[in-house]
Amino acid sequence: MLDSKYDHLKVEENKYEVWKENGYFKADNKSNKSPFCIVIPPPNVTGILHLGHAFDLSLQDIIIRYKRMQGYDTLWLPGMDHAAIATEAKVVKRLKDKGIDKYEYGREKFLEACWDWTKEHGGIIREQWGKLGLSVDYSRERFTLDEGLNKAVTKVFVDFYNKGLIYRGEKIINWDPEAQTALSNEEVIYEDVEGAFYHLKYIISGTSDYLDVATTRPETLFGDTAVAVNPNDERYNKLIGKNVILPIVNKEIPIIGDVHADPEFGTGVVKITPAHDPNDFEVGQRHNLERIVVMNPDATMNENAGKYQGMTREKCREELLKDLEKEGLLISIEPMTHSVGHSERTGVMVEPYLSKQWFVKMDSLAKRVLDFQKDKDKKVNFVPERYEKHLNHWMEISHDWCISRQLWWGHQIPAWYKGDEIYVGIDAPQGKGWVQDEDVLDTWFSSALWPFSTLGWPENTEDLKRYFPTNTLVTGFDIIFFWVARMVFQSEEIQGVRPFKDCVIHGLIRDKIGRKMSKSLGNGIDPMDMVNTYGADALRHYLTTDVAAGTDLRFDEEKVKSTWNYINKIWNASRFVLMNIEDLKEIKLDKLKNEDKWILSKYEKTIKNTIKHMDSYDFNIVGSELYSFIYDDFCSNYIEMAKFSIESETTKSVLCFVLTGILKLLHPFMPFVTEEIYQKLPIKEEESIMISKYPIFDKSLVFDIEESAVDDEIEFIKNFRNIKAENNMTKDLKIMFEGNTDNDLIIKMLKLKDNLVNKPLEVNQYKVFSSKVKATIFFKKVEDAASNALKQSQIIALKASIERREKLLANDNYVSKAPANIVEMDRQKLEEEKKKLAELTKTEIL
RNA sequence: GGACGCUUAGCUCAGUUGGUUAGAGCACCUGCCUUACAAGCAGGGGGUCGUAGGUUCGAGUCCUACAGUGUCCACCA
Numbered sequence: 001m002l003d004s005k006y007d008h009l010k011v012e013e014n015k016y017e018v019w020k021e022n023g024y025f026k027a028d029n030k031s032n033k034s035p036f037c038i039v040i041p042p043p044n045v046t047g048i049l050h051l052g053h054a055f056d057l058s059l060q061d062i063i064i065r066y067k068r069m070q071g072y073d074t075l076w077l078p079g080m081d082h083a084a085i086a087t088e089a090k091v092v093k094r095l096k097d098k099g100i101d102k103y104e105y106g107r108e109k110f111l112e113a114c115w116d117w118t119k120e121h122g123g124i125i126r127e128q129w130g131k132l133g134l135s136v137d138y139s140r141e142r143f144t145l146d147e148g149l150n151k152a153v154t155k156v157f158v159d160f161y162n163k164g165l166i167y168r169g170e171k172i173i174n175w176d177p178e179a180q181t182a183l184s185n186e187e188v189i190y191e192d193v194e195g196a197f198y199h200l201k202y203i204i205s206g207t208s209d210y211l212d213v214a215t216t217r218p219e220t221l222f223g224d225t226a227v228a229v230n231p232n233d234e235r236y237n238k239l240i241g242k243n244v245i246l247p248i249v250n251k252e253i254p255i256i257g258d259v260h261a262d263p264e265f266g267t268g269v270v271k272i273t274p275a276h277d278p279n280d281f282e283v284g285q286r287h288n289l290e291r292i293v294v295m296n297p298d299a300t301m302n303e304n305a306g307k308y309q310g311m312t313r314e315k316c317r318e319e320l321l322k323d324l325e326k327e328g329l330l331i332s333i334e335p336m337t338h339s340v341g342h343s344e345r346t347g348v349m350v351e352p353y354l355s356k357q358w359f360v361k362m363d364s365l366a367k368r369v370l371d372f373q374k375d376k377d378k379k380v381n382f383v384p385e386r387y388e389k390h391l392n393h394w395m396e397i398s399h400d401w402c403i404s405r406q407l408w409w410g411h412q413i414p415a416w417y418k419g420d421e422i423y424v425g426i427d428a429p430q431g432k433g434w435v436q437d438e439d440v441l442d443t444w445f446s447s448a449l450w451p452f453s454t455l456g457w458p459e460n461t462e463d464l465k466r467y468f469p470t471n472t473l474v475t476g477f478d479i480i481f482f483w484v485a486r487m488v489f490q491s492e493e494i495q496g497v498r499p500f501k502d503c504v505i506h507g508l509i510r511d512k513i514g515r516k517m518s519k520s521l522g523n524g525i526d527p528m529d530m531v532n533t534y535g536a537d538a539l540r541h542y543l544t545t546d547v548a549a550g551t552d553l554r555f556d557e558e559k560v561k562s563t564w565n566y567i568n569k570i571w572n573a574s575r576f577v578l579m580n581i582e583d584l585k586e587i588k589l590d591k592l593k594n595e596d597k598w599i600l601s602k603y604e605k606t607i608k609n610t611i612k613h614m615d616s617y618d619f620n621i622v623g624s625e626l627y628s629f630i631y632d633d634f635c636s637n638y639i640e641m642a643k644f645s646i647e648s649e650t651t652k653s654v655l656c657f658v659l660t661g662i663l664k665l666l667h668p669f670m671p672f673v674t675e676e677i678y679q680k681l682p683i684k685e686e687e688s689i690m691i692s693k694y695p696i697f698d699k700s701l702v703f704d705i706e707e708s709a710v711d712d713e714i715e716f717i718k719n720f721r722n723i724k725a726e727n728n729m730t731k732d733l734k735i736m737f738e739g740n741t742d743n744d745l746i747i748k749m750l751k752l753k754d755n756l757v758n759k760p761l762e763v764n765q766y767k768v769f770s771s772k773v774k775a776t777i778f779f780k781k782v783e784d785a786a787s788n789a790l791k792q793s794q795i796i797a798l799k800a801s802i803e804r805r806e807k808l809l810a811n812d813n814y815v816s817k818a819p820a821n822i823v824e825m826d827r828q829k830l831e832e833e834k835k836k837l838a839e840l841t842k843t844e845i846l
Numbered sequence: 847g848g849a850c851g852c853u854u855a856g857c858u859c860a861g862u863u864g865g866u867u868a869g870a871g872c873a874c875c876u877g878c879c880u881u882a883c884a885a886g887c888a889g890g891g892g893g894u895c896g897u898a899g900g901u902u903c904g905a906g907u908c909c910u911a912c913a914g915u916g917u918c919c920a921c922c923a
Contacts, residue, residue, distance in 0.1 A: 004883075190922095197923085215923060228923085261923080270923040277923075338922050386850065393849075393919070477918085512858085514916085546871095547859065551851085552916090556858060562871060565885050576882035613862090624860070624870065639882075718889090725877070725889045751880085801867065814903035822865055822904095829866065 006571035008535025027075035036072035037467035044083035054527035065668040069694035078136035082145035084410040084443040152453035175353035177299035178346035181406040188341040199331035202244040214266040226272040231257035275354035358404040366395040384550040410440030448486035451499035507552035537670035545623025597703035598710035599638040716770035733779040
């Protein structure tokens with residue numbers, strides 16, 4: 001027997017271990033079931049899971065559990081991401097706290113420290129997966145830096161190099177001076193900052209005239225190798241070919257004509273610093289200008305900055321401006337806001353920096369993706385569909401991807417150098433004097449291969465053949481560019497197919513007032529706190545059914561609480577059923593009464609709708625469908641009706657049958673509590689609900705006539721209660737039914753057995769009716785005003801509705817153009833309303 | 847500058863191809879400890895669906911413009 005109150009802590013204890021030990025999570029690549037595979041978005045080993053993970057993972061577990069129950073051979077492949085820059089930053093900090101410097105410590109020992117970190121945090125993450133009830137196949141767990149993935153990564157690098165898709169080049173990249181590594185465009189976050197336009201005097205050689213050069217970054221002037229004006233700019237174009245004197249440095253640099261200079265912007269004169277600005281770099285290439293790097297990797301000034309050498313870029317700017325002012329070369333400082341790139345990971349201002357790095361050539365890769373997206377058999381289907389545009393847009397504008405990182409924690413680049421020679425290969429080259437590239441690859445380079453590398457590629461494993469391409473990927477819109485896009489082009493290039501058929505995109509979790517959850521705001525919620533307070537089942541159900549697909553979710557703890565109440569309701573309904581069906585040996589759905597047919601019809605229709613919406617990933621719709629079926633139909637009505645015939649085998653059978661189905665339909669959302677109750681059922685086909693069969697729509701259990709008859713009786717019951725409540729009627733009212741209809745159920749539900757009369761009484765009376773049932777209530781007068789007011793408002797509403805319908809039906813346009821069934825429905829409604837009105841107006845309230 | 851969302855009850859959100867009187871949870875009001883559940887039961891109040899046009903027999907739903915709000919991308923010398 002169940003306790004009278006749902007206790008999530010007790011319910012959620014130990015179940016996960018049992019499932020896991022029984023091997024329910026394991027895929028079976030030899031079974032004759034159809035395969036269905038999801039790869040987990042590998043969480044960074046940097047930390048613990050947040051609410052966004054809980055959201056993302058719950059969605060996946062729902063899909064996987066659903067498919068597993070539907071008879072698929074499901075594989076949900078788990079794993080974690082080494083998160084090169086993020087983890088390295090954490091480990092560097094940890095060592096620093098112990099007074100250890102990364103470089104003194106050495107590469108080998110540093111990597112050991114990273115592995116220790118990984119083991120520690122990996123354990124925490126796995127424990128949290130368990131708390132959430134995620135049915136991942138631990139026997140296939142992978143890590144983006146494990147040996148197998150290293151083989152995959154190395155092979156891709158070498159193949160791409162040989163195909164010309166990877167190259168090494170000296171370009172302006174985004175440099176993180178804190179982590180001291182290159183970054184990709186996606187790892188740079190642009191933020192508006194209050195800055196200034198510094199107007200500087202660049203004196204024209206041999207004259208006393210000057211050009212007003214406006215810059216936001218005066219400290220880069222040491223790297224200036226030209227000043228550009230637009231060739232069509234009448235103000236300046238005759239100066240092209242002349243020289244200006246670079247302030248402070250006092251050397252001559254040329255005035256060049258280049259379209260990059262926009263006459264409308266600033267003063268129309270641009271200083272050109274090819275080593276510190278991507279646009280200037282291109283100008284420099286066009287005009288063959290020297291590239292002078294003026295900073296060290298940590299963003300302090302280098303020897304090219306003269307006396308400012310060694311200063312930070314900020315300090316240098318400050319000092320330089322003082323000196324410029326002293327020399328009369330600072331014209332003005334014009335405040336302005338402009339957006340400045342910051343490192344996604346360390347938060348520091350990114351320095352555009354000339355540097356030799358490895359790149360993936362994007363144009364042909366991107367083009368293939370765009371072509372595939374035009375073919376419905378090859379494309380990745382986004383849910384919601386609009387996110388396909390994000391992917392396409394990124395492909396259209398994609399710049400070559402900088403993949404080398406000046407870090408240690410990651411896949412070391414399989415390139416070796418000897419003097420000017422480069423060797424790229426899977427193994428180190430023969431001969432002496434070759435030195436391997438010190439750098440590692442962007443973490444996303446390895447996660448881009450995740451959907452097939454985890455299945456064993458480059459080996460042609462059974463798993464790879466069976467589960468790839470995978471079926472569904474679930475992730476947040478914020479990593480479409482980082483990850484989804486890259487998996488797509490890598491898979492299409494390397495495997496020739498999309499990595500997954502569907503890509504389900506969900507929104508962000510925000511706090512109650514709509515702000516992003518962040519450490520600095522302190523508004524984050526630990527999912528484990530929610531699990532402890534309300535249970536994983538409540539949390540999962542709330543997160544996955546609260547909002548429509550793809551939209552942000554404002555987290556509200558009150559809603560988790562109310563989900564707990566819902567589960568408690570299910571618990572108690574189950575308790576009632578279990579109390580009464582203990583002796584049930586066999587489910588026999590015969591000798592069905594109207595109310596049995598009614599609930600079975602509702603149940604079957606719920607199955608049909610649920611499957612439809614599960615298949616389209618509309619979990620919020622599934623949630624509300626199930627809620628109203630369980631709460632309103634099953635609990636509020638059927639259970640109440642069943643109480644009158646609880647001894648009957650039929651009633652017991654129906655209760656058991658429908659409850660079993662309810663538990664199964666709910667199982668993907670709330671695995672723990674459904675398992676707990678399932679275990680208590682007297683009749684069950686499997687040892688665990690996890691591996692039981694998902695309900696299938698059975699048309700033979702839909703009884704439309706009985707369904708609508710009971711619907712009508714319920715309407716009557718509702719109307720009766722309404723009238724009784726609004727008129728403050730006491731229990732000793734009397735009621736007279738009209739006609740020969742069978743009102744047994746109504747009489748029982750409303751407990752009217754002792755209130756029946758068969759002729760009118762000379763007291764206050766009130767008519768109550770549904771479409772098919774009519775009755776008159778006789779009652780003692782209590783308050784006239786209230787009941788009269790109610791009656792009047794009902795009459796007004798009815799009159800308005802009748803008028804509306806009469807007008808509509810008098811309109812030939814409507815009658816001829818609207819579908820026949822709609823018109824017919826209006827006719828019927830109109831008739832009913834007229835009857836009701838007649839009843840109401842002739843009823844006297846004495 | 848470009849793209850994409852959102853605007854529906856006091857709050858948070860649903861509303862599938864246009865078709866009954868626009869729904870739910872929470873909050874609120876009234877009455878109930880009815881033997882599954884008082885973290886419950888029964889009932890109720892509350893919305894001219896951002897604004898203005900348009901298409902249509904019919905618009906929360908489709909089209910146009912505008913307003914507010916959010917996100918992403920690009921540019922920013």
